[in-house]
Amino acid sequence: MVERLVVIGGDAAGASAASQARQRRGPDDLEIVVLERGRHTSYSACGVPYWVGGLVSGADALVARAPEAHRERGLDVRLGSEAEGIDLDKREVAVRDVHTGAADRIGFDQLVIATGATPVRPPVPGIDAPGVYGVQTLDDGQALIDALDPAYTHAVVIGGGYIGIEMAEAMKLRGLDVTVLDRGAQPMSTLDPDMGVLVHEQMEEMGINVVTHADVRAVETGPDGRVRAVATAERSYPADLVVLGTGVRPATGLARDAGLPLGDSGGIRTDLRMRVWGGDPRHEGVWAAGDCVEVLDLVSGRFRHIPLGTHANKQGRVAGMNIGGDYGTFPGVVGTAVSKVCELEIARTGLRESDADAAGFSYVTAVIESTGRAGYYPGAQRMTVKMIAERVSGRLLGVQIVGRDGAAKRIDVAAVALTARMTVEDVTALDLGYAPPFSPVWDPILVAARKAAQRLAQS
Known part of the structure; x- marks a missing residue:
């Protein structure tokens, strides 16, 4: 009897898991359905800032394998399909078509949860106003590029982490005056403050205004409802565009609602083979990989949420190997x-x-x-x-x-x-x-x- 593997998420982790499973098990043995709510698969989200900045020619350059290529390899890739629930008792995933709203339920024998992470949006007035952009997906990057106007002069980036500083560079390359607002003592909180200050000083020398200890209170809008400034506790900074670089959190709503185990950082907890296991027999055949999971820090011995494409690809590969009948482990990371x-x-x-x-x-x-x-x-x-x-x-x-x-x-x-x-x-x-x-x-x-x-x- 043919088994069915359902993969929720078609980017780095999900596509890697599906591809590795397919290499080891043919369609007569394993049917593979990949549910992807967006329009793209297997793309480099890390490259979006460089595309926005004009250093990369277009979105196609960031796509490692398009949906059609996956289908040619025997994967049933369903775009515009958003998973809305997991029923572990019935072994089903509830799915909604994002375009038509049509609902469906898909049974599974094996399940890979690769739902990624969601951007953190500061809970302040105006944060959803026209002119405010995240940069999580290719569609986000395209929306920001489409919004660029030669008449624009000022961009404000909220957050001074990896995405924040990369988007500051992108906006500067586009000829805008750039202000980075970071609530920390220095940008790049993944560094110690004495190293972050070096980043701060050199960004200022590049002509990028960096404001630390910035408590963003509101995104201010004009009469047309579009963004015109970002207000902190001290002052307002003019903005024709606002880019969010405030980090991400693991997208684990589906897993949580299904009763799957989450760790202290909110990510899904797996074993070394990427199996989700919380002591419940219903978890058998459930796997997770990518930005939605926690990883073991090999230096501290603690579990952490570290959302990086390098980890996602490796974890997806390990999950797919194991589903395919081989053996693989993801032992952890050192946080590079x-x-x-x-x-x-x-x-x-x-x-x-x-x-x-x-x-x-x-x-x-x-x-x-x-x-x-x-x-x-x-x-x-x-x-x-x-x-x-x-x-x-x-x-x-x-x-x-x-x-x-x-x-x-x-x-x-x-x-x-x-x-x-x-x-x-x-x-x-x-x-x-x-x-x-x-x-x-x-x-x-x-x-x-x-x-x-x-x-x-x-x-």
């Missing part, structure tokens, strides 16, 4: 992420000081300045590296980098060291590549590790 705003590169992995405090670590920190190439080589530019190490053991706990000229990808060395649970003394001995166009004799990562080791010896 990179971003940029204009020429400035920003990277982090592992724990911040606040994370280390919350996890109960006693630690030392080291901050160094170096260059990405030999100092005498043309084009060498400064970068700042911060390293956190556990007191006594010397175990590396986290690294942050702010700089230019290839600074960000140096974080990968630190990510590998964290995964391997190396000490900072171990890191100082790494045999990293050297030539003047690529690095000083002592790579910045090695310099930071050496300084951290010295701090440990003094503590």
Whole structure:
């Protein structure tokens, strides 16, 4: 008898799960139905800011595999189909056609929940006014591009995280005066404040106005109902466009309503194989992957919600492998992420000081300045590296980098060291590549590790 796999969500995690299951099980053995409420599948949401900024030619460039390509591979992809409920007793998903409103129920033997995350919208007056845009999907990006008008002069970005700073760059590339309003002490709260201030200062040097401790009170509108300014507790900032960069939360309404287990951060809790399991036999055959799930932080040992496309693709692949009869696990993450705003590169992995405090670590920190190439080589530019190490053991706990000229990808060395649970003394001995166009004799990562080791010896 043919089994049916229903996948809720057709982007990174869902499409990966469906594709991997199909590679291992043919249509005579497994029917695969993918429910996607939007118009696209398998696209890079991370690329939307660069498309909006004019660095990417169009939406098609961000699509890794269109619905038609998935269908050619034996997946029943149903666009405009929104899942509205999961009945674990009847093994059915309630579905609504977003265009016609027609309702249907689809039975399943296996189920993958890949519902992603939803943008956080500040609960202030005017937040839904015309001229306010999120940038979660390709349709969001298209709507913002369509709204751009040569007469516009001012854009306000609410939020100074990854999406916020990337959209600030996009608006600047479009020729607008840009103000970023962030409620934190510094932009990029995924960094410690002493590193975030470097981002703040250099964004200001680029001509982007960054306002911290900004308590947004309202999006003000004109007589036509369209946005004209964003008001904080201190003043109003003129705006022809407002872009939301206030982060996301896991989209787990379906899972919660079905009684599936959620973790402390609100994400779906799975095991290493991406199975949803809360001790209830009805959970058998239910899987989850992507931005809707929690992940194990391999450094702190805690579960966290870290919505990144890298994780989503890997988790979807693991779920699909297991559904297909193979064996795979997703062991966890160390929290590696990179971003940029204009020429400035920003990277982090592992724990911040606040994370280390919350996890109960006693630690030392080291901050160094170096260059990405030999100092005498043309084009060498400064970068700042911060390293956190556990007191006594010397175990590396986290690294942050702010700089230019290839600074960000140096974080990968630190990510590998964290995964391997190396000490900072171990890191100082790494045999990293050297030539003047690529690095000083002592790579910045090695310099930071050496300084951290010295701090440990003094503590």
